[in-house]
Amino acid sequence: MPCDNKFLGGTDLTDRELTRRKLLNILACVLLILAVALSVLTFLMQINDVSSAYEEVLSRLAEFEAAVASIPSKWLVILVIFLIYIGKVIIPLPITAVCVIAGMVFPTPVAVAVNFAGMAILLTIKFYWGRHLGGGTIHKILTRYDNVRRMMESGKRSTDWILVLFRLVPYFPINSISQLYGALEYDYWKFLLLSLLGFTPKIISYSMIGRHVYNPFSLAFMLPIVIIFTISGVSILAVNKFIDIVANNKNKKTAEAVSAGKDEK
Numbered sequence: 001m002p003c004d005n006k007f008l009g010g011t012d013l014t015d016r017e018l019t020r021r022k023l024l025n026i027l028a029c030v031l032l033i034l035a036v037a038l039s040v041l042t043f044l045m046q047i048n049d050v051s052s053a054y055e056e057v058l059s060r061l062a063e064f065e066a067a068v069a070s071i072p073s074k075w076l077v078i079l080v081i082f083l084i085y086i087g088k089v090i091i092p093l094p095i096t097a098v099c100v101i102a103g104m105v106f107p108t109p110v111a112v113a114v115n116f117a118g119m120a121i122l123l124t125i126k127f128y129w130g131r132h133l134g135g136g137t138i139h140k141i142l143t144r145y146d147n148v149r150r151m152m153e154s155g156k157r158s159t160d161w162i163l164v165l166f167r168l169v170p171y172f173p174i175n176s177i178s179q180l181y182g183a184l185e186y187d188y189w190k191f192l193l194l195s196l197l198g199f200t201p202k203i204i205s206y207s208m209i210g211r212h213v214y215n216p217f218s219l220a221f222m223l224p225i226v227i228i229f230t231i232s233g234v235s236i237l238a239v240n241k242f243i244d245i246v247a248n249n250k251n252k253k254t255a256e257a258v259s260a261g262k263d264e265k
Helices: 015-044 048-069 074-087 095-105 108-133 136-142 146-153 158-168 174-183 188-211 219-264
Strands: none
Touching: 015 219, 074 095, 074 108, 095 108, 095 188, 108 174, 108 188, 158 174, 158 188, 158 219, 174 188, 188 219
């Protein structure tokens, strides 16, 4: 039985918009709860009884760290990382793992620089892919959400901020968003800079996680994860709110147009 549409913030939301709002809010709350849970776990690991049992694990990880540090050619590792980023263009490879691996092998500043360079290569390829071949599946999906599609095709400043939010939100497809903005003939340099801005918290955090992976319950390891979950949760709430604002504005203009038409009659 279809649910009745309720006025929420002066707007008659459709069933699909209500479902989207609920799902995104639930995901955001889950991420924020995980951030709190990891913070508590990090605190518990500072207790002597717990940390003493953890020492044996650390000794094994130290052996692995020594093996990684003895890798003879770091340039070869950089080349492999770049090839993985390029492979991500057509293969669903986990970029998170690549960022962590770079952090395991290199000091954090170097790992961050390598990951930024690799991400820039990936974004560039998919952007021009979209410019020449179209927006692909994501463009078809957006046609179901007329408010978002109109906003993105309008070329207004809001399109810039929605790009940053897309990059902050976890699990948003990197390739699909890049391809979509290429198909919209968005300015390339603005696209690249805003995308990297949105990815900055993740790239830095995952690089730090890789650097401290040999002590996985240390504050230096846990803090970046907490930051990622917190930023992701807040970003999802922001995207949800942003879509609602766009929908509210459109419905308000529609109501005004209808009212003006009645007045003319």
